[in-house]
Amino acid sequence: MRIVICDNYDEMSKKAALIVASQINMKPNAVLGLATGSTPEGMYRILVDMYNNKEVDFSEVTTFNLDEYYPISKSNSQSYDFFMKKHLFSHINVPEANINIPNGEACDAEKECEEYENKIASFGGIDLQILGIGQNGHIGFNEPDEFLYSNTHKTGLTESTISANSRFFASAGDVPKNALTMGIATILKSKKIVLLACGKSKHDAISKLISGKITTLCPATMLNVHRDLVVICDKEAYHG
Numbered sequence: 001m002r003i004v005i006c007d008n009y010d011e012m013s014k015k016a017a018l019i020v021a022s023q024i025n026m027k028p029n030a031v032l033g034l035a036t037g038s039t040p041e042g043m044y045r046i047l048v049d050m051y052n053n054k055e056v057d058f059s060e061v062t063t064f065n066l067d068e069y070y071p072i073s074k075s076n077s078q079s080y081d082f083f084m085k086k087h088l089f090s091h092i093n094v095p096e097a098n099i100n101i102p103n104g105e106a107c108d109a110e111k112e113c114e115e116y117e118n119k120i121a122s123f124g125g126i127d128l129q130i131l132g133i134g135q136n137g138h139i140g141f142n143e144p145d146e147f148l149y150s151n152t153h154k155t156g157l158t159e160s161t162i163s164a165n166s167r168f169f170a171s172a173g174d175v176p177k178n179a180l181t182m183g184i185a186t187i188l189k190s191k192k193i194v195l196l197a198c199g200k201s202k203h204d205a206i207s208k209l210i211s212g213k214i215t216t217l218c219p220a221t222m223l224n225v226h227r228d229l230v231v232i233c234d235k236e237a238y239h240g
């Protein structure tokens with residue numbers, strides 16, 4: 001694991017955007033794994049600027065998002081589908097056919113998850129996966145538990161995550177109780193992983209991740225087995 005400690009959010013976002021752009025410049029048809037949430041918003045803003053300045057071209061890129069609430073309609077402004085269009089996809093030239101997000105409108109969640117997992121495999125896996133981290137150490141929607149799932153699956157959200165995400169909804173009662181998410185093995189099969197974390201509220205989860213101890217009660221600690229993980233965080237997430 002490599003740890004990069006930044007002075008602030010902007011520096012973290014810039015470093016992450018440069019890694020994504022380099023990945024695409026090295027491999028124009030790169031397969032990217034993308035995250036939502038407030039942490040990567042700055043990185044997406046910088047990538048849009050880089051695209052406008054012709055520093056990166058997304059025309060051959062394929063994307064797979066980590067997760068989506070379930071059930072949720074794509075037109076709901078809190079869906080991750082809506083988020084990705086708002087922050088990235090409607091500003092760059094990635095073809096719509098190359099964009100993959102678990103379908104929160106699917107009637108059969110299990111079938112959707114199985115097809116999603118198979119589709120990632122059919123592309124030869126993810127070249128670069130961007131991750132955020134929950135205050136409780138979740139990655140994607142793999143929540144702390146006695147056991148974790150390997151593959152893309154439907155999962156319930158914990159009270160901690162519902163309460164953290166309620167800031168985006170009218171009330172905690174409006175946060176969907178389930179999600180579709182890549183599993184731990186889906187994430188670990190990515191060739192390179194960049195995890196972003198910002199702010200004191202992430203300190204506990206980051207400390208557990210970098211302690212090197214692995215526990216399903218802090219899913220991010222599973223990343224310790226990955227050969228090519230870079231953690232880019234600000235001072236507050238690192239030092240508390």
Ligand code: F6R
Nearest residue numbers: 035036037038039132133134140
């Ligand atoms: C989002 C995701 C989540 C977030 C995590 C942190 O696609 O997979 O694991 O990365 O909840 O969210 P923020 O960045 O809002 O603190």
